[in-house]
Amino acid sequence: MITYDKAVQAGTQDDEAFLSRMHKFGVTYSCVGVLLFICVYLGSALMNVTAINQVFFGVMTALGNFGIVGSLVRSFGLARGAGAQIFNLLQNVPTINPLLDKGFVPHTAEGTIELKNVVFQYPSRPDVPVLKGVSLSVKRGQSVALVGHSGSGKSTVIQLISRYYDVVSGSVCVDNIDVRELSVRWLRSQIGLVRQEPVLFNNTVRENIRYGREDATDEEIEAAAEKANAHYFIIKLPKGYDTLVGERGASLSGGQKQRIAIARALVREPRLLLLDEATSALDTASEAKVQLALDKVSSKTFLSMCLQEK
Template identity: 50%
Template sequence: MSEASVLAQENFSSIRTLKAYSQEDLQIDRYNMLLEKVFQLSKSGSFWLSDFIASIYFLENLVLVVVLYIGATEVMKGVITTGDLTSFLFYTLYVAVSFTSLSTLWGDLMKSLGSSERVFELLDKSLINETSHKTLEHIKGNIQFQNVLFSYPTRPTLTVLNNLSISIESSNCIALVGHSGCGKSTIASLLLKFYEPTSGTILLDGMDISQLDSKWLRDNIGIVQQDIVLFSGSIFENILYGHPQATKEQVIEAAKTARAHEFITSFTKGYDTEVGEKGVQLSGGQKQRIGIARAILKNPPVLILDEATSALDVENETQVQEAIQNLAKKTTLILIAHRLSTIKFANKIALIQNG
């Protein structure tokens, strides 16, 4: 049933793509196939459980008949009294009813085992244990990747990064370029400790990030991705997510810097406008500018922009890039992009090819 639920959720969240390709019938057929599979398994389980319960009831009644026959024979012989037989029958009936209840519980137990199996799969997964909770008193923003080798856990035979070595100086801007799937975004994920390198070292101001506290590290690194994630709530709340203690004036200033203030104030409710689930009420460009405003408000020593302006038009992209250039003067900036216009002001350009 979980597969059918996942498919239904996927279809609802991708309804526009589904309709654009006129694949409603295909997805309905896939959903019906999964439901049919669930139905057949449920029917098979019901038949088995029915046979099991019927057998229990049959044995229960058979035991009562046997006890009654033997007891009646013993009463006729004078071995026991009628009262003794009646008491014994009641005891037998009490035990039999208990076994009948156990047969019903058996079906519930089987269902629970099926559900618990999925829970135990999650519990058995190994976690990355924090061996150190070190922090740096002050971050300059010098970053080094030294002979980093990495493969994703789900694809251990596919090497994404092969002895990668990159040096990024403090308050400089580096652009990472390369074809799709070459590992540009993986570099960002490794820097944020979403994954650990297979081998090699990643240094922040000379300190191996594996020795740094993960939460502290992420507090000091900002990231704006191509697919901006917005939470249900207002525009103000989504920008404030970057720095919950910020004032309203700081939020508005960050929005102005990201060139988001103009379109926000064009809404009837302004900054109190609800963005909807995952920002469904906003366009891709609007979501990206809110994401950039959120990162600007956070004001981290290190900022990663992963295709952060891909959904902006030329005019807005130019304006946002001016703001990014100003940020680069006091922030170590990592740009991941395809457009030449996005990376032209970088101090260094690194081509990622074959890891």
């Protein structure tokens, strides 16, 4: 009986506490309701329709702007991160600066290349040797192919010849002169490079070839296109040399893009022609046309080095 009375008393106390909270809740919201009524009543006499509309549209415009700002917060964050990378790039001082005229500039270039016991590993992976004691000699007028599996160092040889990197030990010589002693700007002006995936800009065929040498005349551009076996398909385009190729050459086939890239390399009149798997991504018919273009330019004037994955 005593337990029952305690249970009833506890329940009664809980009910009284609940009713007390409800009374406070009711009084509070009643006061709020009265204040709202007073505000609306007084506002009906103090405000007019024009003022209400102005406030309404002002609030809606502000809310809309806040919503737009909120959607741009992510874009602001991305721009801030990209800006930091750009500023870091601008502040970076390259160890090999192609914009400087420092170094020896020969009067003539024969175009012979010699690698002597070259040892190299990339700075980002110093524990992974790429080239170990490589020696190679290529004379003027020769066409040399470097064949090997992916990662065997074929493209690295081209990067060392172009002096995008310096060897760890050994030497890379052009015309018996170490490339580290030559002017980087002059050295790269003597090189024509065609990669596996040529980069064409959203411009005309003529201007894409002229990127190889900005002061090239129209006659020189057409002559380079003929050497690259590209002239005859170019003149059949809707506007010939003035046809837009689209972003990344989207309006052209793989073989056509590659031949334009070869023409762009040839208009530079390079002494060294370097081909980095230039035909590996093409079908048989396109590869045959590109190979014919390469055979036409592999004369005694050039040194041609071709890379091919095995």
